[in-house]
Amino acid sequence: MEIMKLLPAGKDYLWGGTRLRDEYGKKIYMTPLAETWECSVHPDGPSRIVNGSFKGKTLADVLKQHPEYLGAKAKSGELPILVKFIDAKSDLSVQVHPDDEYARAHENQNGKTEMWYVIDAEDDASLIYGFRHKVTPEILKEAVETGTLDKHLQKVKVRKGDTYFVPAGTVHGIGEGILLAEIQESSNVTYRVYDYNRVDKNGQMRELHFDKAVQVMDMGVAPEVKQKHRMVKYYPGCSREILCRCQYFEVEKIQVTKGFSFSVLENSFQVLMCLDGYGQVEAMGRTQKPLRFQKGETMFLPASLGRCLLIGDATVLKVRC
Numbered sequence: 001m002e003i004m005k006l007l008p009a010g011k012d013y014l015w016g017g018t019r020l021r022d023e024y025g026k027k028i029y030m031t032p033l034a035e036t037w038e039c040s041v042h043p044d045g046p047s048r049i050v051n052g053s054f055k056g057k058t059l060a061d062v063l064k065q066h067p068e069y070l071g072a073k074a075k076s077g078e079l080p081i082l083v084k085f086i087d088a089k090s091d092l093s094v095q096v097h098p099d100d101e102y103a104r105a106h107e108n109q110n111g112k113t114e115m116w117y118v119i120d121a122e123d124d125a126s127l128i129y130g131f132r133h134k135v136t137p138e139i140l141k142e143a144v145e146t147g148t149l150d151k152h153l154q155k156v157k158v159r160k161g162d163t164y165f166v167p168a169g170t171v172h173g174i175g176e177g178i179l180l181a182e183i184q185e186s187s188n189v190t191y192r193v194y195d196y197n198r199v200d201k202n203g204q205m206r207e208l209h210f211d212k213a214v215q216v217m218d219m220g221v222a223p224e225v226k227q228k229h230r231m232v233k234y235y236p237g238c239s240r241e242i243l244c245r246c247q248y249f250e251v252e253k254i255q256v257t258k259g260f261s262f263s264v265l266e267n268s269f270q271v272l273m274c275l276d277g278y279g280q281v282e283a284m285g286r287t288q289k290p291l292r293f294q295k296g297e298t299m300f301l302p303a304s305l306g307r308c309l310l311i312g313d314a315t316v317l318k319v320r321c
Helices: 059-065 100-106 137-146 210-216
Strands: 004-007 009-011 035-039 081-088 094-096 114-121 126-131 153-157 163-166 178-185 191-194 232-235 238-245 250-256 259-264 270-283 291-294 298-301 306-320
Touching (some): 035 298, 081 270, 100 210, 114 238, 114 250, 126 163, 178 306, 191 210, 238 259
Antiparallel strands (some): 004 298, 009 035, 035 081, 081 178, 094 191, 114 163, 126 153, 250 306, 259 306, 270 291
């Protein structure tokens, strides 16, 4: 049992930029490079292992061989989450994701509840989160056809360090100039409501999924989105901050200045995603040498790995189910 560093799959969606390659060291030669699927077993973008005894294998294959690495909480026998970096050089489509019940019945996949941690944002950056007022399918259809959907959508100003929880059914859109980390259910089901009449590299307008979207979206008034006060706990050499807890995942931000010790228990795997800086992590009492990491790299830690030590100068997201 060992800590596994992951090689992500890349996506060249038309709204992406080049920051993931230029600033985060992604050697994925797509232009644009919109997303990197850092920790994924999804067939649309599986991540691979780059070190140790499983080097070259997909994480999906390793977890099929060793389902105990998932931990007792992963009752489906599959990795329940997908972790990404997203670089929005342009606005993403206005979209919505179904819940588990609908997605499993109609798409043979999980639904998609997600959270975003804003790594960086331009001064005027904003995102879409729900509706400003109650709408109906008829109102939305007319708005999409006339290009006036914007007047119904709630826009939210975004700043570096913000966190947003996006339950399935929430209409949303990441805006231009936002770089973020996304933690979500393991799913690739997205229903586009509106895409600004853009065309892809083949000159074709991207498909919309209006009929399905209106079946799964919450058309009520969205709550006002304010950043909740987050409690930061300080320790010698590090700080810890819970960003999100839901039925699918827990996400914690760790700021390491010297060292941080933690345990990976039998109930869940853990994922470490380095947003900035560098360091090394080791499983104490195991034979594996300390594994070095830097900004942009992601690691998978199997359940029951035991006591671990992370040292360095880094900002890390720690994810578990």
